[in-house]
Amino acid sequence: MGGRAKRVTLRSVAQEAGVSLSTASLVFSGAGAVSEATAARVRAAATTVGYRGPDPVASSLRRGRSGVVAVVVEDRLLTVFRDPYAVSRLDGLASVFDEIPASMLLVSQPDGNQGAAATRLASSAFDAAVFFGCGPDAGPVLDTLRAKGVPLVAMDTPVVDDVVRVGIDERPAAAAAAAHLAELGHTRIAQVVLPCDEPAGRVRPAHDYRAERFSTPRDRMHGVADVLGDAVPTVAATASDVDAGRVAGAALLAVADPPTAIVAQSDMLALGVVLAAGERGLDVPRDLSVTGFDGITQSWWPGRLTTVEQPGAEKGREAAHLVRALLAGEAAHDVTLPTRLRVGDSTAPPRSPAPG
Amino acid sequence: MGGRAKRVTLRSVAQEAGVSLSTASLVFSGAGAVSEATAARVRAAATTVGYRGPDPVASSLRRGRSGVVAVVVEDRLLTVFRDPYAVSRLDGLASVFDEIPASMLLVSQPDGNQGAAATRLASSAFDAAVFFGCGPDAGPVLDTLRAKGVPLVAMDTPVVDDVVRVGIDERPAAAAAAAHLAELGHTRIAQVVLPCDEPAGRVRPAHDYRAERFSTPRDRMHGVADVLGDAVPTVAATASDVDAGRVAGAALLAVADPPTAIVAQSDMLALGVVLAAGERGLDVPRDLSVTGFDGITQSWWPGRLTTVEQPGAEKGREAAHLVRALLAGEAAHDVTLPTRLRVGDSTAPPRSPAPG
DNA sequence: CTGAAAGCGCTAACAA
DNA sequence: TTGTTAGCGCTTTCAG
Numbered sequence: 001m002g003g004r005a006k007r008v009t010l011r012s013v014a015q016e017a018g019v020s021l022s023t024a025s026l027v028f029s030g031a032g033a034v035s036e037a038t039a040a041r042v043r044a045a046a047t048t049v050g051y052r053g054p055d056p057v058a059s060s061l062r063r064g065r066s067g068v069v070a071v072v073v074e075d076r077l078l079t080v081f082r083d084p085y086a087v088s089r090l091d092g093l094a095s096v097f098d099e100i101p102a103s104m105l106l107v108s109q110p111d112g113n114q115g116a117a118a119t120r121l122a123s124s125a126f127d128a129a130v131f132f133g134c135g136p137d138a139g140p141v142l143d144t145l146r147a148k149g150v151p152l153v154a155m156d157t158p159v160v161d162d163v164v165r166v167g168i169d170e171r172p173a174a175a176a177a178a179a180h181l182a183e184l185g186h187t188r189i190a191q192v193v194l195p196c197d198e199p200a201g202r203v204r205p206a207h208d209y210r211a212e213r214f215s216t217p218r219d220r221m222h223g224v225a226d227v228l229g230d231a232v233p234t235v236a237a238t239a240s241d242v243d244a245g246r247v248a249g250a251a252l253l254a255v256a257d258p259p260t261a262i263v264a265q266s267d268m269l270a271l272g273v274v275l276a277a278g279e280r281g282l283d284v285p286r287d288l289s290v291t292g293f294d295g296i297t298q299s300w301w302p303g304r305l306t307t308v309e310q311p312g313a314e315k316g317r318e319a320a321h322l323v324r325a326l327l328a329g330e331a332a333h334d335v336t337l338p339t340r341l342r343v344g345d346s347t348a349p350p351r352s353p354a355p356g
Numbered sequence: 357m358g359g360r361a362k363r364v365t366l367r368s369v370a371q372e373a374g375v376s377l378s379t380a381s382l383v384f385s386g387a388g389a390v391s392e393a394t395a396a397r398v399r400a401a402a403t404t405v406g407y408r409g410p411d412p413v414a415s416s417l418r419r420g421r422s423g424v425v426a427v428v429v430e431d432r433l434l435t436v437f438r439d440p441y442a443v444s445r446l447d448g449l450a451s452v453f454d455e456i457p458a459s460m461l462l463v464s465q466p467d468g469n470q471g472a473a474a475t476r477l478a479s480s481a482f483d484a485a486v487f488f489g490c491g492p493d494a495g496p497v498l499d500t501l502r503a504k505g506v507p508l509v510a511m512d513t514p515v516v517d518d519v520v521r522v523g524i525d526e527r528p529a530a531a532a533a534a535a536h537l538a539e540l541g542h543t544r545i546a547q548v549v550l551p552c553d554e555p556a557g558r559v560r561p562a563h564d565y566r567a568e569r570f571s572t573p574r575d576r577m578h579g580v581a582d583v584l585g586d587a588v589p590t591v592a593a594t595a596s597d598v599d600a601g602r603v604a605g606a607a608l609l610a611v612a613d614p615p616t617a618i619v620a621q622s623d624m625l626a627l628g629v630v631l632a633a634g635e636r637g638l639d640v641p642r643d644l645s646v647t648g649f650d651g652i653t654q655s656w657w658p659g660r661l662t663t664v665e666q667p668g669a670e671k672g673r674e675a676a677h678l679v680r681a682l683l684a685g686e687a688a689h690d691v692t693l694p695t696r697l698r699v700g701d702s703t704a705p706p707r708s709p710a711p712g
Numbered sequence: 713c714t715g716a717a718a719g720c721g722c723t724a725a726c727a728a
Numbered sequence: 729t730t731g732t733t734a735g736c737g738c739t740t741t742c743a744g
Contacts, residue, residue, distance in 0.1 A: 067480065110451065300656055
């Protein structure tokens with residue numbers, strides 16, 4: 001509100017122009033089955049009375065559509081946007097929304113506060129929703145979204161029966177990174193995984209994470225296990241950022257028989273590991289090989305990370321296309337995008353053959 | 357649309373519960389002037405018929421409020437979110453929106469395409485808008501917003517007569533950084549400025565930028581000029597990110613008589629300058645002092661940047677408070693937040709007294 | 713405490 | 729091509 005003046009409605013415009021309400025409406029929104037002369041008269045009248053265009057709310061009520069797509073992110077904005085990969089997905093979404101056209105209602109979940117997000121969603125108008133890689137507790141939000149009865153598209157989430165999904169084949173993608181290290185001759189390999197159920201910071205063999213409920217870290221661990229077995233020393237990060245990667249990397253390197261290679265589940269984590277190595281006087285890749293995941297372009301590390309590239313922006317665009325299809329009443333099917341191991345400067349054969 | 361089932365309305369619930377429409381409405385939205393018994397009956401009926409709660413659109417139309425605040429960013433998402441400082445402002449906004457409560461409609465301007473943003477804004481429902489540091493061409497968007505007649509809050513924008521604004525005193529803030537370098541004994545000082553009208557990459561004396569229309573870079577240049585005069589070798593960046601800073605820094609350092617200190621207009625730019633220095637074999641701060649602006653916490657540079665701290669999250673929160681006040685019909689006044697020079701490890705006296 | 717009635721501003725049949 | 733009519737689903741006076 002804010003004490004602003006009473007809205008000028010279409011009715012006044014019609015009156016001023018001496019036409020009926022519906023004719024005036026046609027001039028603004030409908031396809032112009034109106035003579036140019038009348039249309040001009042209406043537009044002139046609109047200017048005269050100071051009409052600001054059809055009220056989107058009234059129009060939405062009548063048409064049954066709001067032109068808004070809700071985008072539900074899994075965390076607070078600060079966390080989400082710190083990861084360039086997450087941002088590229090959003091940017092991809094935004095670029096297609098522009099064409100649809102649709103506006104983007106951004107719903108965050110501060111401190112994983114699903115309740116607040118669910119409430120906000122329940123009382124917001126939107127025609128469809130996209131939600132991101134959620135953990136196992138997405139219940140409230142997902143229920144609210146389902147209750148709305150709007151089309152839903154999921155990105156990088158666990159498979160949900162009734163929701164169209166865009167993602168990648170996590171397991172083989174992660175396996176590719178592990179295989180690359182194995183081929184280089186590494187035998188002492190450790191991994192840093194994305195935040196998950198398990199408490200962060202403790203180094204434990206991968207099989208201790210077997211019951212993991214967050215699907216992304218779990219599936220990638222499985223991929224690594226497919227190649228290296230499930231005893232790989234593993235540590236969970238507190239977040240997917242450089243700092244968390246540094247802490248996790250430090251933990252992995254502070255053991256008696258440190259690894260010669262580390263698989264990280266995101267590029268941000270991998271860069272953190274590179275820093276941790278530097279702090280111990282280890283050179284990457286000479287003393288330590290590091291692989292990442294995502295394929296972001298970072299500019300401050302002089303080298304190029306060896307990483308599993310996944311098309312972030314394209315994922316966003318793809319999800320938006322699904323939204324568009326669903327909105328148009330068309331069928332939409334899950335999309336799995338390709339990934340590709342990009343070998344950069346952060347991996348090399350181990351410095352010396354395993355002692356023995 | 358998407359072919360979903362016909363909406364269950366409040367009318368069916370009332371019928372099922374054997375109460376009137378208005379009573380049922382009171383149960384869901386109004387303050388409960390309804391006996392607990394009736395309320396329970398209504399709620400039960402709602403479950404029976406599968407009512408999903410009041411339709412936000414209808415409710416908005418009736419109440420005259422949508423519960424949405426538009427947040428208009430100055431660029432495409434990818435660009436905006438690349439700067440941690442920009443993100444912290446958004447996060448500050450989001451945290452207060454949660455309390456209001458309000459949802460956030462995020463409107464970007466791909467390729468500075470103001471037209472598209474304006475159109476989208478015109479056809480979207482929202483009760484207020486916040487917009488960010490815009491260049492001189494904000495016309496279309498600003499006009500659309502004004503036409504809506506909703507309360508407007510501006511962040512880090514040039515002063516606009518009829519819009520409440522939150523920002524900092526750019527000029528003295530920038531002057532503080534310059535003064536710090538001068539006090540350390542630097543005499544050969546250059547600067548990297550935020551993207552602006554002037555073509556990026558060319559090194560020219562500051563007075564060549566006198567007609568700059570982007571207010572943030574201009575005001576900060578004025579601050580530097582207040583201390584160092586207006587002949588400071590200056591280069592504009594293409595963006596506010598590390599890469600752009602590196603390019604700009606390289607340009608400044610590639611001259612016959614290179615500077616011993618560089619003032620950068622953002623931390624991201626400053627970090628890029630640090631990289632550029634490293635590439636020329638220069639140590640920061642021994643061979644080159646660098647100051648930033650914003651006070652982000654970055655984790656990969658081992659040192660702490662000397663920088664002008666400005667409270668990003670607080671700026672966002674402050675803006676959201678203004679929105680809340682305006683929405684409540686209260687008066688709201690411009691807010692200017694304090695800044696502070698934080699001396700870190702990126703500045704030191706020049707290595708040797710100027711040769712002479 | 714509950715019900716009846718009047719719209720919020722617009723759009724889309726349908727009729728002229 | 730234009731006008732008439734009937735709501736979209738809800739909230740909110742105002743009576744009872």
